[in-house]
Amino acid sequence: MADKVICVTSGKGGVGKSTVTANVATALAAKGYRVAAIDADIGLRNLDLVLGLENRIVYDIVHVVQGVIPAEKALVKDKRTKNLFLLPAAQTKDKSAVKPEDMVKIVEELRDKFDFIFIDSPAGIEEGFKTAVTPADTIIVVANPEMASIRDADRVTGICEAMGKPEPKLIVNRIDPKKVARGDMLDVNDVVEILSLELLGIVPEDPNMVSYINRGEPAVLFEESIAGKALRNVAERLLGKEVPFMDIRVEEGFLEKIKKLFGGS
Amino acid sequence: MGLLDKIRQTFGSQPASEVAKKRLELILKYDRAGLPPNAINAVKDAILEALKDFPFIDINGVNINISENGEEREKIEIEVPVKEK
Ligand SMILES: Nc1ncnc2c1ncn2[C@@H]1O[C@H](COP(=O)(O)OP(=O)(O)OP(=O)(O)O)[C@@H](O)[C@H]1O
Ligand SMILES: [Mg+2]
Numbered sequence: 001m002a003d004k005v006i007c008v009t010s011g012k013g014g015v016g017k018s019t020v021t022a023n024v025a026t027a028l029a030a031k032g033y034r035v036a037a038i039d040a041d042i043g044l045r046n047l048d049l050v051l052g053l054e055n056r057i058v059y060d061i062v063h064v065v066q067g068v069i070p071a072e073k074a075l076v077k078d079k080r081t082k083n084l085f086l087l088p089a090a091q092t093k094d095k096s097a098v099k100p101e102d103m104v105k106i107v108e109e110l111r112d113k114f115d116f117i118f119i120d121s122p123a124g125i126e127e128g129f130k131t132a133v134t135p136a137d138t139i140i141v142v143a144n145p146e147m148a149s150i151r152d153a154d155r156v157t158g159i160c161e162a163m164g165k166p167e168p169k170l171i172v173n174r175i176d177p178k179k180v181a182r183g184d185m186l187d188v189n190d191v192v193e194i195l196s197l198e199l200l201g202i203v204p205e206d207p208n209m210v211s212y213i214n215r216g217e218p219a220v221l222f223e224e225s226i227a228g229k230a231l232r233n234v235a236e237r238l239l240g241k242e243v244p245f246m247d248i249r250v251e252e253g254f255l256e257k258i259k260k261l262f263g264g265s
Numbered sequence: 266m267g268l269l270d271k272i273r274q275t276f277g278s279q280p281a282s283e284v285a286k287k288r289l290e291l292i293l294k295y296d297r298a299g300l301p302p303n304a305i306n307a308v309k310d311a312i313l314e315a316l317k318d319f320p321f322i323d324i325n326g327v328n329i330n331i332s333e334n335g336e337e338r339e340k341i342e343i344e345v346p347v348k349e350k
Pocket of ligand 2: 017018019041046047120121
């Protein structure tokens with residue numbers, strides 16, 4: 001499979017890398033694929049929280065790099081989804097504890113044992129980002145429909161290109177159809193046009209996301225979650241299926257327009 | 266916001282999303298070229314200053330652009346037309 005080692009990155013922080021990683025990895029594992037998710041955000045371990053696995057961690061990625069334990073043995077088995085495994089980040093202050101060549105080695109150790117290996121990149125464009133991207137053969141850039149995030153996504157795209165990587169695929173996260181209809185927020189089409197990247201997913205703003213994360217339960221496991229559905233679609237597209245993009249526009253009726261004009265929202 | 270502002274906002278100005286799109290397109294053009302946003306204007310001023318004393322140059326037709334041919338190295342292209350005979 002060409003899309004086997006997948007790095008999820010963004011430049012800007014807090015746009016949804018860990019959310020996308022945890023959910024798409026879960027969706028693929030739920031379909032029966034063997035999936036490993038590596039948290040490459042050294043010092044700011046978070047992927048374990050989204051998956052609800054924080055209490056099960058014994059070893060982390062730095063132990064693997066130091067040779068204390070082989071990568072496969074350090075993996076935490078997911079509690080809900082069979083076939084899903086997490087390699088936690090370390091909480092060390094030394095961000096350079098894992099070098100690009102270390103990550104390449106870890107991925108090589110795991111490659112034959114998994115159908116997919118996800119790497120959840122730290123924010124920024126420093127060494128940690130490069131470490132996360134280096135072993136990847138597919139890069140997913142997550143962006144919010146927002147100025148700074150789009151600019152950073154473009155920067156990251158340029159750096160990936162300079163690293164000789166294939167062009168990243170784009171996930172636009174946290175689209176709010178109401179704000180788009182009001183003309184306050186950029187539309188997905190605008191974002192795609194500005195960045196000119198292949199679109200892999202459109203994930204709407206989901207008011208329940210905070211509660212899924214608070215419970216440590218990925219949104220893809222819930223039929224009723226709209227973000228969950230969008231993220232399941234991403235998993236299908238990674239499997240090469242052509243899934244139409246969800247239409248998340250809101251119809252703005254005449255009444256809404258009048259109300260807006262007169263100060264309502 | 267008063268009613269008047271609402272009406273002005275609705276009919277007068279562009280939606281924020283359109284403004285954002287235009288701003289981003291410009292920002293990315295310079296980011297991709299690795300140039301500061303006012304670079305072209307600064308270069309243009311310097312070029313015009315250097316050219317202004319040549320009678321055969323059509324100063325009003327001088328054109329400066331960042332090339333967008335997707336080449337490895339970005340170029341600033343300067344077009345200096347000669348005055349019509
Ligand atoms: N589609 C969505 N709808 C609503 N909230 C979302 C959505 N996606 C992400 N969030 C929220 O955004 C916050 C940041 O998400 P996340 O931790 O995945 O970002 P990140 O890019 O991994 O951040 P960091 O750069 O710190 O690693 C979380 O609180 C999450 O609940
Ligand atoms: Mg994260």
